[in-house]
Amino acid sequence: MEAEKDxxxxxxxxxxxxxxxxxxxxxxxxLSNVISSQIAxxxxxxxxxxxxxxRKHIEKxxxxxxxxxxxxxxxxxxxxxxxxxxxPGLVGALLVGVAEAKAISYAAGLPLIGVHHIEGHISANYIxxxxxxxxxxxxxVSGGHTHLVVVKDYGVYEIIGKTRDDxxxxxxxxxxxxxxxxxxxxxxxxxxxxxxxxxxxxxxxAKVEDSPYDFSFSGVKSAVLNHINGCRMKGETIxxxxxxxxxxxxxxxxxxSHALExxxxxxxxxxxxxxxxxxxSELRFMMKEACRKEGIPLYYPSPVLCTDNAAMxxxxxxxxxRRGVRxxxxxxxxxxxxxxER
Numbered sequence: 001m002e003a004e005k006d007x008x009x010x011x012x013x014x015x016x017x018x019x020x021x022x023x024x025x026x027x028x029x030x031l032s033n034v035i036s037s038q039i040a041x042x043x044x045x046x047x048x049x050x051x052x053x054x055r056k057h058i059e060k061x062x063x064x065x066x067x068x069x070x071x072x073x074x075x076x077x078x079x080x081x082x083x084x085x086x087x088p089g090l091v092g093a094l095l096v097g098v099a100e101a102k103a104i105s106y107a108a109g110l111p112l113i114g115v116h117h118i119e120g121h122i123s124a125n126y127i128x129x130x131x132x133x134x135x136x137x138x139x140x141v142s143g144g145h146t147h148l149v150v151v152k153d154y155g156v157y158e159i160i161g162k163t164r165d166d167x168x169x170x171x172x173x174x175x176x177x178x179x180x181x182x183x184x185x186x187x188x189x190x191x192x193x194x195x196x197x198x199x200x201x202x203x204x205x206a207k208v209e210d211s212p213y214d215f216s217f218s219g220v221k222s223a224v225l226n227h228i229n230g231c232r233m234k235g236e237t238i239x240x241x242x243x244x245x246x247x248x249x250x251x252x253x254x255x256x257s258h259a260l261e262x263x264x265x266x267x268x269x270x271x272x273x274x275x276x277x278x279x280x281s282e283l284r285f286m287m288k289e290a291c292r293k294e295g296i297p298l299y300y301p302s303p304v305l306c307t308d309n310a311a312m313x314x315x316x317x318x319x320x321x322r323r324g325v326r327x328x329x330x331x332x333x334x335x336x337x338x339x340x341e342r
Contacts, residue, residue, distance in 0.1 A: 083317025
């Protein structure tokens with residue numbers, strides 16, 4: 001029996017403030033993964049400025065792709081397809097990646113595959129866990145999204161829970177700003193929390209009535225702001241590390257409890273983490289402990305594959321490619337693209 005031909009995909013990611021390109025083989029082997037970050041630039045403004053992000057993507061994208069091809073030691077002629085994030089994200093930023101992917105697809109005669117950004121985050125787990133196959137439950141936690149997803153098959157998803165207001169990462173950023181840590185909030189709260197007492201302040205753990213898997217983080221964010229205002233009015237010291245640690249514990253406890261409830265209810269004894277907040281050390285620790293107690297296998301990518309990157313887009317594009325998904329040159333950026341939409 002003849003062995004199946006290797007499938008090489010050039011992947012492009014530009015949904016927010018990372019310009020990234022990667023070459024991925026057979027959906028699980030990363031030949032190159034190049035990321036040009038704009039964090040230092042946006043830190044000046046306390047958050048991502050969409051117009052600046054778009055301009056920087058235009059400046060960097062050709063160099064990033066050339067470097068990805070060079071590191072993988074392949075040319076356009078060796079590739080089988082081009083995969084690109086086409087949503088959700090910042091529309092101007094997405095358009096840069098989509099336009100570039102369409103140009104390469106047309107010039108090199110390669111199939112074009114549009115990839116959902118969240119599908120990319122979920123697929124990052126396939127890269128580092130070669131044995132992982134659907135079905136499994138995945139908790140996606142990032143700056144813009146908090147989803148509980150049942151991954152029924154490659155490219156087949158059922159969203160069973162999502163945030164009603166702020167995403168977890170968004171809440172981290174807002175709280176970090178409020179306690180004077182600045183941007184990016186997630187890594188800074190994670191770091192300073194190690195010096196604080198997570199039981200110093202009790203912040204609320206929200207439950208959404210009639211929706212056991214939905215999340216709400218605006219309440220805990222407001223509770224932090226109220227605590228800070230209360231301290232100022234009473235002339236009490238604001239202990240930055242204690243607030244950060246107590247807030248982080250409140251968010252992580254909700255994420256862990258919802259995810260485990262879903263694993264039990266759906267009787268799928270496999271759980272994966274995905275998204276930028278999945279690199280949070282407290283979330284990983286609490287989730288590992290909870291899964292260990294219940295004998296549930298837990299999967300999560302390395303931090304570099306949790307934050308935005310193109311390798312995860314290449315992994316997702318491969319499974320779409322195998323399913324026969326192809327997009328035309330009319331592919332457009334869809335900033336509010338829903339998971340599972342085509």
